[in-house]
Amino acid sequence: MTEAHRIVFLDRDSLIANVRKPSFAHEWTDYPATRAADTVQRLRDARATIAISNKVALSADHMAQLPDLKMIAMAATGTNMIDVAAAVQRGIVVSNIRNYAVHTLPEHTFALILALRRQLVAYRADIEAGLWEKSQNFCLFGHPVTDLAGSRLGLYGYGALGQATARIARAFGMEVIVHTRSPLPDAAADGVREASFDEVLETSDVISLHLPLNDKTRNMISAKELIRMKRTALLINTARGGLVDETALADALRAGVIGGAGFDVLTREPPPEDNVLLKLRLPNFLLTPHSAWASTQAMQTLADQLIDNIEAWAAGTPRNVVS
Structure with a gap:
């Protein structure tokens, strides 16, 4: 029997939308927000295989302390908060959100x-x-x-x-x-x-x-x-x-x-x-306070695509991969 994935959403309050749970077996933990000092501890305590982040940074040093981490699912388009090169080197897939804010x-x-x-x-x-x-x-x-x-x-x-x-x-x-x-x-x-x-x-x-x-x-x-x-x-x-x-x-x-x-x-x-x-x-x-992206419709589109990305990766067909 395949072990359930362990998913941690580090900054859930950054997304005002209905985030459906993935269709595969998993354990889900979310935090309203995460300070930089708490990032590793929260992911390590959950033995997270999937980290969801909107604006919480994940550095090479963070990843070195997270041997269970297999995927970083961005709840955003920008990936400047993630050391993508370090993720690639460690075989961690990074997926982002695309074309959700076109209106x-x-x-x-x-x-x-x-x-x-x-x-x-x-x-x-x-x-x-x-x-x-x-x-x-x-x-x-x-x-x-x-x-x-x-x-x-x-x-x-x-x-x-x-x-x-x-x-x-x-x-x-x-x-x-x-x-x-x-x-x-x-x-x-x-x-x-x-x-x-x-x-x-x-x-x-x-x-x-x-x-x-x-x-x-x-x-x-x-x-x-x-x-x-x-x-x-x-x-x-x-x-x-x-x-x-x-x-x-x-x-x-x-x-x-x-x-x-x-x-x-x-x-x-x-x-x-x-x-x-x-x-x-x-x-x-x-x-304006970084609100251009945040229409009700756009945030729901983002939330749906976020889980689509996670499900695609779990199925062995990752999409929106950043490299």
Whole structure:
């Protein structure tokens, strides 16, 4: 008789969804959250063969202390919290979640873009200050509102999320240009044009980031890139906080180097109280708490795919394997 797998979900409260139990024999333990100091102990005490993690890190040192561990099932797309090379070396399969946020994240991206282009924060502040009732006209002016139609969206990254964002942009009448390492043979059919890194940076009215965080992309937008953007341009980041130098961005916004920015991610999450963007209070900057991915529908899709990945691995046909 095959021994039951022992599954530990290290940060169950990071996923608000119905997580069905796998169809094979197993023991299941979950924790609302797990501190770094408790990770090894919790997995070792359960003799876990499968660890589920959203944002709990698993390093090479952790894995060396977990001889029973056979699979790491990510409850997320990003795997920067996992030492994947160490896992591969030890024969531990790492699977992640893919293409679950193709509606929620692009919609959030455009919520940020529209709020900034339509000056919603600035005009709300004016209304709260009582300026509308004092106006000599039927409306308030003072903050330039610009249409999306006819403007240029530049995308860094053109995976499923970048493509979905491009489709929304085209529906708004925007021109879309893309810089990505992968060739785009069907770009013309999508109404999208490939462009160099420099062209996206220097000519876009809105730049949106849709890239993973790694050694090549970390701080890809820093002070020297920001100064080359159009002074009216918006920078949108719903991908990973480490893609942008946060101090340089805050300085650029205060100095009027760019038109504005909308972020859903920070370099450290949850952020420390002294994070420079957390403290920024400007009408042309919007920060949301890493919620772009978290629609009700998207979280349920993620939960279902998480268990699909685990069941596929247990059946000997692993899927969504990261290597």
